[in-house]
Amino acid sequence: MAHQTEKDATAAIPLMTPYKMGQFELSHRVVLAPLTRNRSYGNVPQPHAVVYYTQRATRGGLLVTEATGVSATAQGYPDTPGIWTQEQVEAWKPIVDAVHRKGAIFFCQIWHVGRVSTNDYQPDGQAPISSTDKQITPDDSGVVYSKPRRLRTDEIRQIVDDFRRTARNAIEAGFDGVEIHGAHGYLLEQFMKDGANDRTDQYGGSLENRCRFVVEVIDAIVAEIGAHRVGIRLSPFLDFMDCVDSDPVALGSYMVQQLNKHPKFLYCHMVEPRMAVVEGRRKINHGLLPFRKQFNGTFIAAGGYDREEGNKVVADDYADLVAYGRLFLANPDLPKRFALNASLNKYNRSTFYIKDPVVGYTDYPFLDENDKDSATYA
Secondary structure: OOOOOOHHHHHHHHHHHOOOEEEEEEOOOOEEEEOOOOOOHOOOOOOOOHHHHHHHOOOOOOOOOOOOOHHHHHHHOOOOOEEHHHHHHHHHHHHHHHHHOOEEEEEEEEEOOOOOHHHHOOHHHHHEEEEEOOOOOOOOOOOOOOOOOOOOOOHHHHHHHHHHHHHHHHHHHHOOEEEEOOOOOOOHHHOOOOOOOOOOOOOOOOHHHHHHHHHHHHHHHHHHHHHHHEEEEEEOOOOOOOOOOOOHHHHHHHHHHHHHHHOOOOOOEOOOOEEEEEEEEEOOOOOOOHHHHOOOOOOEEEEOOOHHHHHHHHHHHOEEEEEEEEHHHHOHHHHHHHHHHHOOOOOOOOOOOOOOOOOOOOOOOOOOHHHHHHHHHH
């Protein structure tokens, strides 16, 4: 059998088919998922991020940044980037420019960690803010999160405004849009999920009240930069950082309905329920179908996908795009490897969250080492 060329392979698999996402022409369906990498010293993006993101940029490919803080109180991990100061905005500009020169589309994921933090990360050693004053249960990791302070009702508007201003800053930095981080147990989920939200004001109790904060954030950002430049990440099924909901389907459906109120809201990026192991193989539950059917915009699925599963969900119209995290981290040329059905580098979990500007960050090999030079210095 003749060796399959990249062009032949590209035509053959669903993941490598073009897709129009709003005004953006994507050449394939493989998205770089947002991945915390802890290499933005002092919360300022660094020049080595140019190499990291351009290595993973392809013409017509969609990249989402690591989670990027909206304020000084948004921090909960070492050396995560922010975009709330002018210095941070200026530091992002060359990174965004370099990714655009490769022809990729670049979105900035904006977040606030809420109570997933300690006093050490907070201004003047204050308590982290949250929907609640309940502390996260210590787990096996050894990290003890500080007891949070419940936000007063009149303070919530300021946090909404932090999200709005950083969305504007992201556009100033050159990003094509923003992804609101409404997943994984961080501040927005601390309000949305009844396992964490024990409020008695208009931001607690009913599903509508618990979602009020995130809806206000969405509305403010849409008004500021336009719905066509806004996406959101949601994880209704996950139980992470003591954030669990008693009715995740109702929560996810309600949120999709809120997104649909904004014509042209660009995308909804959802995380699958935890994988099951069936007959010795990891099996994705595909629990996002109700939300896929309800949402009017582009639907992105994430959560443990490989090439085979990614192709299947695109072919079945279960998702428009598939976000890849660890596989893309370890394979800077992941779309090409998928197109050719080439072998993949194995990721090294021990180097995910270290400070080194190269190791485990920009030193994963390309299929063709000639690509590495052009990717790095283009």
